[in-house]
Amino acid sequence: MQINRNIFFSEALISFLASKKIRHAVLSPGSRNTPLTFAAAGNKKISTYSLIDERAAGFFASGLARSTKKPVILICTSGTAAAEYLPAVIESFFQKIPLIVITADRPAKLRGTGANQTIYQNNIYGDHVIKAWDVPQPEPDQRYARKWSGVLGELSDLIDRGLNGPVHLNLQFDKPFEPDAFTDNLAAAEIRMLKKSLRITSKSGKKLPPAYKMSSELNKKITSVFHFVIFCGPDAVKSKEDSAYIGRLADAFGAPVLCDAFSGISKQHQSRHTFHSFHLYAGNLISEIKPDIIFQFGNLPVSKAGEEILSMKGVTRVVVNREGEKRGDYGNTAIVCTADIASFAKETIRAAKNKKFSDTSYYERIHALEQAAEEAKRHSLESILFTEAEIIKTVAENCTSRNLLMIGNSMPPRDLDYISGLIRGSLNLFHNRGASGIDGIIASAAGIAAGSVSRTFLIIGDVSFFYDLTSLQIIKQNNLNLTIVLLNNGGGKIFEMLPVKRFPEMIRQYYHTPAGVNYRKLISAFDIRYDNPKSVSELTEVLGRRITGCNVIECKTSIKDTIRLRKAAEEKFSSNLIV
Incomplete structure (x- = not known):
């Protein structure tokens, strides 16, 4: 049986991605990525978009991944085409948007020789991808197939755990690229053995939320103070359940919830504690009614006022996220908790269940400030x-x-x-x-x-x-x-x-x-x-x-x-x- 080795392994890759329920591919026209283009266009489970501008294609794919809530394939040719994807890859990395970026490349032996359209693209995205693979040009033998299977196995594990950002496959291809330009004549048994070598066994399932156990330091802290504020930055909550647990935490600690517009807390799921107009009274919080602890969820705020609140001196920030990231270097004490919102809220409420928060005047003062600020904004907007x-x-x-x-x-x-x-x-x-x-x-x-x-x-x-x-x-x-x-x-x-x-x-x-x-x-x-x-x-x-x-x-x-x-x-x- 005659095959084109580039087409054979490209089809194996796209079929694998389709088996992981990935349904969209964004293609940037080019010659070196022809095998990938034919493979994607020929897979009936994949919807394709062919876009002229690679820079725009990258951002289009990031938007598509967000609205479908599924990884999107992004394919381009070699050279600066791969570089044009960089801004979208960076945005996707910091927003944790799942992109599978596949760049076609010339064989590695041509790097540094002055060969046309050949750049150092094997690690072009640097630290802005979760994982990168530089895959040698295809060889129609079981040894190569097993190596290729290993790459797909690693990718499979990342997808199964919930792909949390972009990954990069840099695939080297040598001519010819077209499906009717055959490179090898293999017996049916050889084809079967290649396909068998390409079989993937996933090593892990969906990543479970991290088990959270409150530290003695935080336990001591929350049981020895009385004044709390919850700050929800961009993308703090992802579900109704997250919003509900933020509300329970607010109830338990008598804490106002200061919400960035992009926090993800919708109007239907807000509690009575949810405040949005802190821009006008950040100074009051800092100078007059400073909290002891700020529970910080989500990314860093859009507003300068939000930054000022999080950077208050003499305040302990309890920074909660699944990744265990510090989220802001403000010079104050920060305790990072690697946990999802539900786990953190349950454990924290349990730790404070016997504590009585008698200083209701603290919450009432902030509530009064919120009402005054909201009325002032409404008045100016109407004027x-x-x-x-x-x-x-x-x-x-x-x-x-x-x-x-x-x-x-x-x-x-x-x-x-x-x-x-x-x-x-x-x-x-x-x-x-x-x-x-x-x-x-x-x-x-x-x-x-x-x-x-x-x-x-x-x-x-x-x-x-x-x-x-x-x-x-x-x-x-x-x-x-x-x-x-x-x-x-x-x-x-x-x-x-x-x-x-x-x-x-x-x-x-x-x-x-x-x-x-x-x-x-x-x-x-x-x-x-x-x-x-x-x-x-x-x-x-x-x-x-x-x-x-x-x-x-x-x-x-x-x-x-x-x-x-x-x-x-x-x-x-x-x-x-x-x-």
């Missing part, structure tokens, strides 16, 4: 119209519980976080806060939309939009149901809110980055519907239309209004406290 915060609130409240909402980087996540407590209804939020880059935002949202039957919404700033403009082609090509709300404040205006604003000439020349383009014309070039509302009522009307496919809504805004809104809220909050 200064068509700010970016009001636009975000309007879009969020027009999303149903089935819709998905992606928030870009720079100002949009900060504005959402600031007013999240005022938003009615629950949100299915997505973000690129792993590395917080402005690249690949549209492509990520396109991937999220591709994995969902419901409409996806994206709120994005003008610099991020311009940077990823060509990803509109992905949306059009795949007829995705995506509404993009473009907040155009003239480019890079977040720097008006940072300390560098003290240098206006430098800001003007080096930090403000207006693209100076007509977005209506650019968007029309992709044959995508464009709207430009001038008020909340016009925006609400546009959002209420029944639309299939993609549309872009450009809202022209001013950073000065954002600054005024926050200043007005601070002044109103101060006056509320005086009264």
Whole structure:
């Protein structure tokens, strides 16, 4: 039987991945990855997407993995194509998004010889992948097949335990690549032996939550103090059960739960202890009513106020996550607990069951601050119209519980976080806060939309939009149901809110980055519907239309209004406290 050895082993790889219930592959066109392309396209269990731009393809795959909650295959050719995946691999690593990145490569003997399109890509992603394999070019013998089986066995174990980030397979191929260009003539018995050698036996099952036992240090600490705060950063909770255990922990310790907008705690699952407006009273917590212990869940917060709370001196942070990561280097005492939320909450509540928390005034003071802060934010939002915060609130409240909402980087996540407590209804939020880059935002949202039957919404700033403009082609090509709300404040205006604003000439020349383009014309070039509302009522009307496919809504805004809104809220909050 005649075979092409590159095709044979590529088909074995893709069939194995399909057997692990992986159903999506994102392909970047190229020559060296031809065997992988044919294998993926020929597997009936795999849905494929062929995307022009490798950088966008990487982010598209990360979005697709998030909305489907399953690993996604990502395939490209050799050379700089593999390098283009790096930003998405980095984002996926820090968000723990499961990607299986497969890069085709030239044979190792060509490295360092000046051979065309040959780079050192065997470890190109460095520490930003969980595991990397550099696989030699295929040989049609059992020895090679057994080595290949070993690689697949390691990958199988990672998938079975719950793949918690990207992995990288760098596969060396020599010509020819096409299925009708045969490289070997093997007897049927030889083929059977190769396939037998490729059989994989998984060594482990699903990874169980780590067994948690409270340390004597923490036990002593929590039973000797009275004032607690719970802080839920981005991606703190993954389920209704997680939210419920956060609520039980709050009840047991009389602790307010300070929630980042991206914490994952939805409105339906919030307890009476859940607070969102701490941005205005972080200073009060630090100077007047400092807690003894902060239970910290999730990743680091979006806001400066959240960082200030976690960095309080004289406070013990109890940092809880399954990975045992420190999550922030703030110079205060940090006790890291390697546990899931349920295990930690059960053990901690049990340890404190005989302790009576008599100082209810502590909780009541923070609750009063929360109410004053929320009222101040509501007042300022109603006073200064068509700010970016009001636009975000309007879009969020027009999303149903089935819709998905992606928030870009720079100002949009900060504005959402600031007013999240005022938003009615629950949100299915997505973000690129792993590395917080402005690249690949549209492509990520396109991937999220591709994995969902419901409409996806994206709120994005003008610099991020311009940077990823060509990803509109992905949306059009795949007829995705995506509404993009473009907040155009003239480019890079977040720097008006940072300390560098003290240098206006430098800001003007080096930090403000207006693209100076007509977005209506650019968007029309992709044959995508464009709207430009001038008020909340016009925006609400546009959002209420029944639309299939993609549309872009450009809202022209001013950073000065954002600054005024926050200043007005601070002044109103101060006056509320005086009264």
